Amino acid sequence: MDWQLLGLTFITVFLAEIGDKSQLAAIALGGSMKSPRAVFFGSVIALILASFLGVLVGGGVAQLFPPRILKAIAALGFAILAVRLLGSRE
Template sequence: METLLLSTGVVALAEMGDKTQLLAFLLASRYKKPLPIILGIFVATIFNHTLAGLAGSWLAEFFSPDVLRWVLALSFVAMAIWILIPDKMDDDGIPQNKFMEKWGAFGITFITFFLAEMGDKTQIATVALAASYGTPFIIVAGTTLGMLIADVPAVWIGDKLSEKIPVKWVRLISAALFVIIGIFVALDFTPKIS
């Protein structure tokens, strides 16, 4: 249960102010169809993070738990730094070609979220967590839940929330929390899985 909560919290924090959360705002304001957009986010995250979780499990076969703990701790500090660097998007961040439009809100959300997550900090966090804890399916469940916790409100609220909460403050608070988590991991104050 601790692994599920940790992976959920880590990804929910990492997603705050991230390009995929901004993409959720944009899709919601453009299509005004929250359910297909949420379903697209969910399915894309399951596919993307399952691949990341399996990659993390594979890496765990080659490194000792101590090495993986330090890699995880450093990855949290790196994510803190990464969070402070604003994401850049195209004019509206949503594909405009007619082929993509035929897919509707679900299809466009699925494709754009899957591609946006490739090499993103939440995907890297999923790899690192799965490598460290050796429970890829629990990690994927947690990271997917974390994505939904961060992105579903963005879909429901659309671009209204972005006008009220400065993304800069969300990034600073998230970065500080990642540094704290990285310190806890480095000092080995993380949950033990038996």
Template structure:
């Protein structure tokens, strides 16, 4: 296992997830239910599944689409979602 890649990926995903809607949803579910471990396990399983889909899809996409095109598409998608949130919010 490539330790440098592991820690870079860990740090990137951790920083991206801290304070996002997923974390807020988990906090809300915990407050409403009081079921700390159930919410923790469910949220962890959901993150693992979402990450697995991202890794699998990324592996396929990078075989057929240049990396630069994927970065542009991802950047445009983030901007579009941000604008949508600002306009709808």
């Protein structure tokens, strides 16, 4: 197993998930339901499933396009998100 890749993936996903809508939903459900343990396990399973689907789709897309094209598409997507976030005035 590539421990460096595992650590990088953990840190990236952990930091990306802090304070997002799914965490806020888990906080709200955990505080309002009688079984916070069920909320915890439900949110863990959902995150695992979403990550699994992302890895499967990413692996499939990587078979179709060369890495250079994928990096360009990702960079373009992040640039579009940045412009939209900077342009929003909510």
